[in-house]
Amino acid sequence: MEITRPTLLLNKEIALRNIENMVRKAENLHLNFRPHFKTHQSAEIGEWFRHAGVNCITVSSLTMANYFAEFGWDDITIAFSVNIPEIPEINELAGRIKLNVLIENREGLAALQEQITWHTGVFVKIDTGYNRTGIEFNRVTLIDELLETIQKSPLLEFKGFLSHTGHTYQSNSTHDIFNRHFDALLKLKALKARYQNDWPEIIISLGDTPSCSLCEKFDGVDEIRPGNFVFYDLMQFKLGVCKLTDIAVRMVCPVVAVHPSRNEVVIYGGAVHFSKDSIVNIDGKPLFGRIIIADGDKKILLDEKNYLHALSQEHGILKIAPRDLSYFKPGDLIEIIPVHSCLTANLMKEYLTTEDEIIKMMPFY
Amino acid sequence: MEITRPTLLLNKEIALRNIENMVRKAENLHLNFRPHFKTHQSAEIGEWFRHAGVNCITVSSLTMANYFAEFGWDDITIAFSVNIPEIPEINELAGRIKLNVLIENREGLAALQEQITWHTGVFVKIDTGYNRTGIEFNRVTLIDELLETIQKSPLLEFKGFLSHTGHTYQSNSTHDIFNRHFDALLKLKALKARYQNDWPEIIISLGDTPSCSLCEKFDGVDEIRPGNFVFYDLMQFKLGVCKLTDIAVRMVCPVVAVHPSRNEVVIYGGAVHFSKDSIVNIDGKPLFGRIIIADGDKKILLDEKNYLHALSQEHGILKIAPRDLSYFKPGDLIEIIPVHSCLTANLMKEYLTTEDEIIKMMPFY
Numbered sequence: 009m010e011i012t013r014p015t016l017l018l019n020k021e022i023a024l025r026n027i028e029n030m031v032r033k034a035e036n037l038h039l040n041f042r043p044h045f046k047t048h049q050s051a052e053i054g055e056w057f058r059h060a061g062v063n064c065i066t067v068s069s070l071t072m073a074n075y076f077a078e079f080g081w082d083d084i085t086i087a088f089s090v091n092i093p094e095i096p097e098i099n100e101l102a103g104r105i106k107l108n109v110l111i112e113n114r115e116g117l118a119a120l121q122e123q124i125t126w127h128t129g130v131f132v133k134i135d136t137g138y139n140r141t142g143i144e145f146n147r148v149t150l151i152d153e154l155l156e157t158i159q160k161s162p163l164l165e166f167k168g169f170l171s172h173t174g175h176t177y178q179s180n181s182t183h184d185i186f187n188r189h190f191d192a193l194l195k196l197k198a199l200k201a202r203y204q205n206d207w208p209e210i211i212i213s214l215g216d217t218p219s220c221s222l223c224e225k226f227d228g229v230d231e232i233r234p235g236n237f238v239f240y241d242l243m244q245f246k247l248g249v250c251k252l253t254d255i256a257v258r259m260v261c262p263v264v265a266v267h268p269s270r271n272e273v274v275i276y277g278g279a280v281h282f283s284k285d286s287i288v289n290i291d292g293k294p295l296f297g298r299i300i301i302a303d304g305d306k307k308i309l310l311d312e313k314n315y316l317h318a319l320s321q322e323h324g325i326l327k328i329a330p331r332d333l334s335y336f337k338p339g340d341l342i343e344i345i346p347v348h349s350c351l352t353a354n355l356m357k358e359y360l361t362t363e364d365e366i367i368k369m370m371p372f373y
Numbered sequence: 374m375e376i377t378r379p380t381l382l383l384n385k386e387i388a389l390r391n392i393e394n395m396v397r398k399a400e401n402l403h404l405n406f407r408p409h410f411k412t413h414q415s416a417e418i419g420e421w422f423r424h425a426g427v428n429c430i431t432v433s434s435l436t437m438a439n440y441f442a443e444f445g446w447d448d449i450t451i452a453f454s455v456n457i458p459e460i461p462e463i464n465e466l467a468g469r470i471k472l473n474v475l476i477e478n479r480e481g482l483a484a485l486q487e488q489i490t491w492h493t494g495v496f497v498k499i500d501t502g503y504n505r506t507g508i509e510f511n512r513v514t515l516i517d518e519l520l521e522t523i524q525k526s527p528l529l530e531f532k533g534f535l536s537h538t539g540h541t542y543q544s545n546s547t548h549d550i551f552n553r554h555f556d557a558l559l560k561l562k563a564l565k566a567r568y569q570n571d572w573p574e575i576i577i578s579l580g581d582t583p584s585c586s587l588c589e590k591f592d593g594v595d596e597i598r599p600g601n602f603v604f605y606d607l608m609q610f611k612l613g614v615c616k617l618t619d620i621a622v623r624m625v626c627p628v629v630a631v632h633p634s635r636n637e638v639v640i641y642g643g644a645v646h647f648s649k650d651s652i653v654n655i656d657g658k659p660l661f662g663r664i665i666i667a668d669g670d671k672k673i674l675l676d677e678k679n680y681l682h683a684l685s686q687e688h689g690i691l692k693i694a695p696r697d698l699s700y701f702k703p704g705d706l707i708e709i710i711p712v713h714s715c716l717t718a719n720l721m722k723e724y725l726t727t728e729d730e731i732i733k734m735m736p737f738y
Contacts, residue, residue: 012458013436046686068687069641071378088687089629091641092704093377112630115703140688141630141639174685264454265477265506274506276434276456280719284649320539321411321715322433322453323505338480339457350686354645355720357737371736372722 009364011341014277015260016352018239018359018367022256024056026237030220031060037226042066042085042213044235047350049369050359051079053238066233070094070101075370077105084108085213087170087233089133089141090116095123102126108167112142117154121161130158131170131213134199136192138174145195148202155203168211168230169199176218182248189219197228218249241349242298246287252309257359258300258343259352261324266336271328273336277344278322283351289315297344299326301335307343310335316344374729376706379642380625381717383604383724383732387621389421391602395585396425402591407431407450407578409600412715414734415724416444418603431598435459435466440735442470449473450578452535452598454498454506455481460488467491473532477507482519486526495523496535496578499564501557503539510560513567520568533576533595534564541583547613554584562593583614606714607663611652617674622724623665623708624717626689631701636693638701642709643687648716654680662709664691666700672708675700681709 027043034041043057046068054065054076064083067073070091073084085108090098092115101107108129111117120130132154135142143150158166173192179185196212204210215232221244226232239257240250261277282296289295290312297316300309314332318325324344328336336342346352353359359367392408399406408422409431419430419441429448432438435456438449450473455463457480466472473494476482485495497519500507508515523531538557544550561577569575580597586609591597604622605615626642647661654660655677662681665674679697683690689709693701701707711717718724724732 010458012462013434013456069378088641089639091378091627091629093375093627093706097377113703116630119704139635140683140685140690141632144634262456262458264456265481267506269509270504274454276453279648279650279716283644284716285644318505320505321719325505338478339484341458351644351649354686 009360009366011260011360013262014281014356015360016356016358017258017260017343018361019256019258020361020363022254023053023238026240026254026256027057027060030234030237031062033220034232037224039226039229040064040211040231042231042233043238044068044087044233045076046072047235047238048353050367051076051370052367054079054081066235070097071372072370073101073107077101082106085129085131085170085233086110087172089113090120092116092119095119098128099123099125102128110170111154114154117157120164121157124161124163127163127165129167130164131167131211134169134171134196136171136173136195136214137188138172140172140174142171145199151199155207166207166210168207168213169196170213171196173214173216173219176216177243177247179218179247182222185218185222185247185249189223190225192219193225193227193229200228217244218247221249236350239349239353241352242295242345242347243285243287252345255345255349257349257353258345259297260341260343263336263338263340263342264323265338266333268330268333271330271333273326273328273333275324275326275342275344276322277324279319280321281352281355282316282319282324282344282346283348283355284319285348285351287347289317293317295347296324297346300343300345302342303335374725374731376625376725378627379646379721381721381724382623382625382708383726384621384623385726385728387619388418388603391605391619391621392422392425395599395602396427398585399597402589404591404594405429405576405596407596407598408603409433409452409598410441411437412600413603413718415732416441416735417732419444419446431600435462436737437735438466438472442466447471450494450496450535450598451475452537454478455485457481457484460484463493464488464490467493475535476519479519482522485529486522489526489528492528492530494532495529496532496576499534499536499561501536501538501560501579502553503537505537505539507536510564516564520572531572531575533572533578534561535578536561538579538581538584541581542608542612544583544612547587550583550587550612550614554588555590557584558590558592558594565593582609583612586614601715604714604718607660607710607712608650608652617710620710620714622714622718623710624662625706625708628701628703628705628707629688630703631698633695633698636695636698638691638693638698640681640689640691640707640709641687642689644684645686646717646720647681647684647689647709647711648713648720649684650713650716652712654682658682660712661689662711665708665710667707668700
């Protein structure tokens with residue numbers, strides 16, 4: 009396909025390798041693999057996971073659970089604390105598939121208990137230090153009370169404890185990632201030890217892409233749920249989690265103008281294509297993407313003095329080192345490695361694979 | 374309609390009033406009004422403009438031009454410097470409607486001249502100080518050369534000079550906005566004076582929402598193209614451009630969890646709903662939205678000690694003053710005034726009006 013506007017290019021070979029690696033790692037470590045599908049949001053890419061042996065998944069919303077259920081996924085965890093107004097719709101889905109939901113407070117559980125009409129698995133969401141959501145692991149009086157309530161509910165089945173060690177993303181070194189991961193392991197192991205006698209089937213579920221990619225120890229863990237690893241991105245690269253050659257997505261953008269007077273190049277590709285997530289560049293400024301140009305048949309990744317440094321609705325502004333300006337002229341197509349592949353994919357709504365195939369995502373978030 | 378998940382609520386009455394006010398202002402100032410439709414991206418809201426007397430529009434991409442052309446808009450300016458790879462598709466549209474495109478360099482014009490097959494209007498994009506894109510107003514040798522080339526092209530018609538005073542968005546006071554606007558006027562008037570003899574029909578087109586909302590002087594200007602004013606948002610409010618009661622959109626989000634230990638509330642509503650655009654709050658931290666809660670029948674806008682302060686993919690984290698925490702409990706619906714209505718609308722893809730009507734946007738960017 010001829011590319012004429014911002015297009016999300018997906019290297020199928022790399023994505024398949026990323027999937028294969030994580031499947032193998034989970035197998036080797038005897039962990040159930042329940043990948044998070046919020047990164048790719050695509051039924052077709054879901055099939056790549058299925059072919060690799062995956063049969064249960066994680067999603068981040070009921071909308072997404074409904075979408076994947078339509079495509080034959082029948083064992084789904086919605087890794088988002090139960091949204092009370094949606095319980096009637098949760099019932100509709102729970103009647104059709106094996107569904108797990110999350111609770112983290114009395115109110116959510118009480119609403120579930122009152123309104124649920126089908127057998128539903130329940131994970132208790134534990135905060136292992138990310139401090140976004142979940143119950144602090146040491147609030148065992150509250151946890152005891154919640155489990156007692158679950159036990160009394162014939163339609164609710166306690167599955168275990170689920171955590172997202174999202175603070176690995178704020179790490180300054182891979183050492184930090186290991187430390188945060190081990191800290192989470194300790195906390196979850198303590199919980200497992202406390203409740204395993206009463207609930208011998210208890211599942212400990214965790215797994216962000218940084219720790220699942222880097223760490224080899226998962227003592228006490230039963231299930232991992234990474235999502236971003238299927239594509240990786242510049243944020244993961246900056247964290248030391250992947251190599252640049254592991255990143256499966258690139259944005260292809262047309263060059264619109266070259267402004268040598270301020271060492272800038274304007275591309276067609278803005279906030280509605282990339283999202284406004286950024287990382288900090290070596291010059292201390294926000295970086296929205298790194299640049300790959302074509303030099304004849306060769307692709308060259310430019311160094312960090314060249315980067316996507318500003319985004320408005322459809323315009324992207326590249327800062328370009330004077331010596332590299334000659335690589336750019338209006339009408340050229342360049343490639344940008346995105347900072348956060350999940351948010352970029354969510355905006356683009358479709359992929360063009362390196363095999364020239366269009367892959368659609370769920371049309372609506 | 375019962376709201377169960379993040380929903381973009383549109384107050385139709387306010388939007389109609391915003392449209393009406395800008396239509397009247399353009400009339401009073403004898404300016405052609407060519408509103409930018411990239412903010413609402415909706416055929417139905419387009420009809421509200423048509424009923425107010427609007428018959429020509431601005432869009433930011435060929436995709437958007439094609440969408441609105443389908444709904445009967447036949448006089449469209451694509452306010453984005455010509456994207457060379459799309460010229461064959463520009464031809465398809467130019468054959469059906471009155472289309473204007475932008476050029477800002479020799480390459481873009483040469484490609485147009487070579488490939489264009491239908492009569493097309495051409496604006497020269499002028500940079501009046503925003504420094505994003507366009508030709509600096511004083512590079513008259515380049516401008517002379519471009520106009521000469523246009524004159525030789527039987528299918529290209531020179532329409533005039535177009536500018537976007539986007540640096541009004543970086544203003545620290547309304548005084549700054551006036552200054553930047555007047556500076557742009559001076560530059561464009563100088564250009565008009567220089568070229569009006571040879572091109573008596575020359576059009577000067579400008580107009581961002583801040584200057585079109587605040588300023589009353591548009592000497593030398595023939596056409597304005599604001600877009601955001603239809604909804605306004607927190608960024609415009611912070612700039613002093615609108616009142617809070619002029620903002621026509623709000624996100625309705627369910628409360629998922631309350632964490633008194635860190636004065637935080639978790640909502641269902643994240644980066645995939647709001648976008649990650651932010652302004653700086655009074656505490657120096659990024660603010661992604663301000664909060665309105667319901668107290669019985671009354672709606673209360675909480676002060677700036679309460680705000681949407683972090684976003685991950687689907688989660689939003691509110692910072693809440695201890696005294697106000699009691700307003701929140703899981704399952705409640707709260708309203709958030711978004712920072713940047715264009716990017717929020719672009720993500721949400723539909724509106725729920727205060728008259729309980731669903732309004733769709735263009736499905737694809």
